[in-house]
Amino acid sequence: ARVLAVPPREILAIGDGVNDLSMLDGAFTSFVGCPANACPQVQQAVRSAGGHIADAPAAAGTVAVIRRYLPIP
DSSP: OTTTTOOGGGOOEEOOSGGGGGGSSSSSOSOEEEOTTSOHHHHHHHHHTTOEEOSSOHHHHHHHHHHHHSOOO
């Protein structure tokens, strides 16, 4: 984001595993989310950052998070 000059308000971070924790803490964007089957640590990070935990797992959950933040008709 810094290299491309993308502001935090234009970034959405979605993850499901511990390797995603560093981007889900809300430091780079307040738009964070995870699918329902994300590991407990990720769900806690998303919750703490005020993000969205989808009701659906895997890809469907990722789509649900995207639709939450970027309304798509």
